[in-house]
Amino acid sequence: MRVWKQITLGGITAAAVAFAGLAVGNLAQAQATDEAPHPGKLVYDQFCAACHNAPPPGDRAAPVASLRKMNAQVIVAALTTGVMKPIGDGMDRRQIRDVAAYLAPPEAPAGTGWIDDNMCATDKRGVDLSSKPAQVGFGVDTDNSRRMTAAQAGLTTAQAANLEVAWAFAMPRTSGLRGQGVIVGSTLFYPASQAGYLLALDTKTGCVKWATATPAGIRASLTYGPLGQGGPMALVGGDASGNLTAFDAATGKVVWRADPRHDKTTPLSGTPLFAGDKILVPISAGDVAAAMRPTHPCCKSHGALSAVDAATGKVLWTWRTMEDAKPLGRKNSVGIDMFGPSGAPIWSSPSVDLKAGVAYVSTGENTSPPATGTSNSIIAIDLATGKQKWVFQALANDVWNMSCPIGQAGGSARPPGPNCFFAGEGSVLLDHDFGGGPVIWRGKGRTLILGGQKSGDVWALDSANGKPVWRHQFGKGSPLGGVHWGIATDGARVFAPIADPNVPEPLNAAGLYAVDIASGKVAWSWKASADCAGGRQARVPICAGKFGLSAPPVVVDGAVIVGGLDGRLYVFDARTGKLLATHDTAVPFETVNKIKGNGGTIDAAGPFAGDGMVFVGSGYASFGQAGGNVLVAFRPKR
Structure with a gap:
């Protein structure tokens, strides 16, 4: 019933x-x-x-x-x-x-039929947590490397190059898939955020083992680990209402729910991460879009990193990107009081060096003046105390919100709005933040911190002091271009996807770039190009301008797997850059749960793997991209 x-x-x-x-x-x-x-x-x-x-x-x-x-x-x-x-x-x-x-488009209430009619057989609903997880969260490991061995993924390079669709699962009331799953044994835990559920699916068939309602949705991806010594293995994620929730992985039942925010107006956007007996929670800021409204008192919120007790969710410490905003003593053009400083949100998952006791985060731009030294930065924080160790700022004076044009007034398509009251006062107005989290790399007797920026820059920093070791810029970058959601490494090379939507040639650098980490030299590059043939123009109207790579790659054995804004999934040889396979996910799918499914843009959450399968969420309607509602599962061809 x-x-x-x-x-x-x-x-x-x-x-x-x-x-x-x-x-x-x-x-x-x-x-x-x-x-x-x-x-x-x-x-x-x-x-x-x-x-x-x-x-x-x-x-x-x-x-x-x-x-x-x-x-x-x-x-x-x-x-x-x-x-x-x-x-x-x-x-x-x-x-x-x-x-x-x-x-909204017309639609009938979906109820729970999309779940009920696809439940696993009663004797197949058990969740076996005895295996090591294929990934502990968005970054695969605590280094944020997004690297998987053949044993972790259950796939070799040759198999990753020879995939076919095994099944597809469609989410109702969904136009975009923002989160990434976690795989433990034969169970895939997946945040169906817009549909309002956390799902435990069988990896091989897509049938449902359990489903738990999440009214505010898990806004990003999940992290997996134990809730304290002797506690249950759990899935933890943040939602749009600001709650951090821990779910028992075996049953889906809520173990605890907590609010770790210093600013109660901000949703939890980034992916948390288990760090020993703590969970690190990235906190973004909510003013960047709200500033579009002329009567919004711009701007007050700012980013932070909180550490909570894994057993209870109790906040242990909070490091903030700046002091609380104060009245600036000035009004915008419609007479609203203005505030600052604000911004420097943390949109992405942190990384953590447990042995050294240091966490690393990356931040976005300021949203109102005065500019701070923590915006557009990579920052090291002491894991025990929450004290700042060092800051590397890649771009200073980048004060911007969505009331602003891109670049200085006069060279932009539109004039500044009321809440861009600071335009012409020194801000570069670029929105060149770090959208992806820092990556920890160890090799040849040193540890580097790697980061990709929306400016198109890839950075390598000395972990001891944050000083740059090398830097490469691919293209000119843009608010949605450059490196958008993150990078990956195979241990020898770092792989930087470049999005560059609607950037005209020859400035467009959309593609994938590999840099040898030890030497800082470019190892290889691959340039993406538009493909609107064979009916794709009708299926993917954005194909001519949005074909770059925005979602982060994942490394599986010796293959790099990455998704495109136009819905294409690519498989590359990590060593040479040879394109091994391409799959078009921006198509209709016959789904295992019998509701209408269609793919689209691959963005925000990249592909992930486990139990001999590769998974990707296809569809992301934000930013004028191609909406979709399917989780697509690939297996090696039989």
């Missing part, structure tokens, strides 16, 4: 969200007659149109066409607990419901 579960999202029930989605079905008819405009259009025009109607190329604001690919649940969550909460705070509940109904 199916059971209807009522889930509350910021005071709005899932039933209300479903109603909102159903209401869209009447929209076309209402707009085609002389009836009054849809009430959601009035809300959209008041709160949303200025930023989303016609954002210029390269802007972070999603065009309205992309918003229309999102489901009502995602829109409501964004406005009530997510990145657009400062906008949603200015709406009442009816306005939020109405704008979700206006924007």
